[in-house]
Amino acid sequence: MYERLAEKLKTTSAVKWFPGHGAEESWIAEVEEELGFLLPPSYRWWLIHYGDAGLGDGNILAIAAPEHREYYDGDLLYIHRLNLTEEWWVRRFPHRLDLFVPDSDELYFFDTSARDNQGEFPVMCYDLMNDLIDVYASTFAEFLERLIDERS
Template identity: 90%
Template sequence: MYERLAEKLKTTSALKWFPGHGAEESWIGEAEEELGFCLPPSYRWWLVHYGNARLGGGNILAIAAPEHREYYDGDLLYIHRLNKAEEWWVDRFPHRLDLFVPDSDELYFFDTSTRDKQGEFPIMCYDLMNDLIDKYASTFAEFLERLIDERS
């Protein structure tokens, strides 16, 4: 199902990940329970098979082991909890689940207000300098492929 993406991951130098650090299903289930919804299928595939990655100056957020979640800033829930603690964030972005915050003037997030038939959330790009939000990809798999293509 994700063969094309897996092939790109084998050959790219833009994205760095550490084999053998995939998330366990129980960690994903705990995260989904806290979030109140299921994560998209292509992101779940990524979490189980790859689990982590660095691209440029940032981490593509992952699901860490529960015992590390409280202090690992590459964890999806850790960042989500920090964001939820900010009142302005909750008011302005009630359906935003951060995914990738590179060392630049943009960030990427799941728009959890809408899903396609496969259960995928669109990934949005937030241009912080211009305060603009645009759709970047329809699925997490498409998001990763586009990042690899743009930065390879």
């Protein structure tokens, strides 16, 4: 199902990951339980097969082992919990789940209010300089392929 993406990941130098660092299914289930919804299928595939990865100037958020989650700023749930402490942020972006926060003027997040019939959330790009939000990709797999193409 994700053969094209897997092939790109084999040949790209834009994404750096460490084999054998994928998330366990039980970790993902625990995160989904706290979030109150299932993560998109392509992102789950990524988490299990690749897990933690650097992409240029940032990390794609992953799911850490539960015993490390409260100390790892690359963990999806850790960042989500931090975002929930900012009331103004929650009011403005109630359906935002951060995905990739590079060291630049943009951030990428799932819009959890817009699940498609395959269970995927669109990935949004928030241009911080211009305060604009646009759809960047319709799925996590498309998001990752587009970033690889742009940065290769």
